[in-house]
Amino acid sequence: MHMNSAPHLLTEDRPAYERILDDALRHAHERPDLAAIGERLNPVQLRTMAMAAVALITAAAAVEYEHYVKARDELRATVQDRGARATGADELPESGAGIGAVVTVLAPVLAGTAAVIFLLVGYILKMLDPPPAFARTMIGAGWFFAAATAAAILVAAVGLLLAALRNGSTSLAARDSGEELPDDVARARDAWEDALLERGILPFLRDALADPGTAPAVRPPYRPANRMPKIGYSRPDFAGPDEGPAAAPRPSFSSPDFSSPDFGGPEHELD
Structure with missing residues (x-):
């Protein structure tokens, strides 16, 4: 309502x-x-x-x-x-957090790419007869970058988990603080109510x-009428000849005389 x-x-x-x-x-x-x-x-x-x-x-x-x-x-x-002042004060930390997020995302990608390249080239060189001396070195570097990739992925997962927990607690605190009014506002609201x-x-x-x-009148709910509404005029009366008051005598109309002027036959010739 x-x-x-x-x-x-x-x-x-x-x-x-x-x-x-x-x-x-x-x-x-x-x-x-x-x-x-x-x-x-x-x-x-x-x-x-x-x-x-x-x-x-x-x-x-x-x-x-x-x-x-x-x-x-x-x-x-x-x-x-x-809020406006806090936004201005947080601009620098947000920039630092943005750089850290980029490094956290790129580190596993770069380390994983390096691991694939070193391992692939190292094992291909090892298949030669005789294998080059630096084949073992490339294979070792590949496994090193593979371990670095796993560590970077673990660090990124932990960082995402901590960020989710921090954001959740912050939003909960903001929601709770929004529902609680200061004493002066709460007293003013109670006084008005x-x-x-x-x-x-x-x-x-x-x-x-x-x-x-x-008291103000209560309007009934609208219900459609079962008949046509009146628009300001009434329909004509189509009563039969025996109904209603006696009708006035109808005027009589006789056909006019259409005889030609000054023409009566041969005896009325023009001079």
Whole structure:
């Protein structure tokens, strides 16, 4: 269900309004002044009416809400400023971390390529008769680079694991800190919610139960009609001759006389 747009209630705070309203309706049986729920109006009707009167209800706690929004905006500005300064301070470490990541990725590739080349050439030279003296040296260098490749792969795997653990703990800490508000912002939020409940929602519900006619009307759900709507004019009356009032006499029409002028026969010749 969508709430009406209220100029002093931000979109991000509308879920809080709905939560407070639902909680008040859920615990209405605990309040003697709301004991009439269900006799004239049920909770669904009251909720619909409160949704339609958002501007009226939230205006009762406008001062507390303004203080809460101001404190929250100041907190966000402070956090953004700290984040901008931290980004500038971390530019150099990030560059160093980027170089280390490149070396960690390239080291196994280069060492593995060197190992393949030295081993391949060394064993080919060893197949000659007689084998060159440096064939054993190339084979030894190939096995050395193979061991270096294995060590580089192990170091890279450990580095990736540590980075994943560090990023996971950092994101968890950031998520937890985002849910906790400073004391001044939390107090401002609690003050607004209490004022909204005590001076806005509860009086509205009491007035609606005392006199439902004074509360905003609840619109029934739209249902398509089974007949064509009237557009502003009525269809003509096609009543039979024996129905309705007596009709006025119809005018009679006789055909005109089309005799030729001044022509009556041979005795009327022109002079």
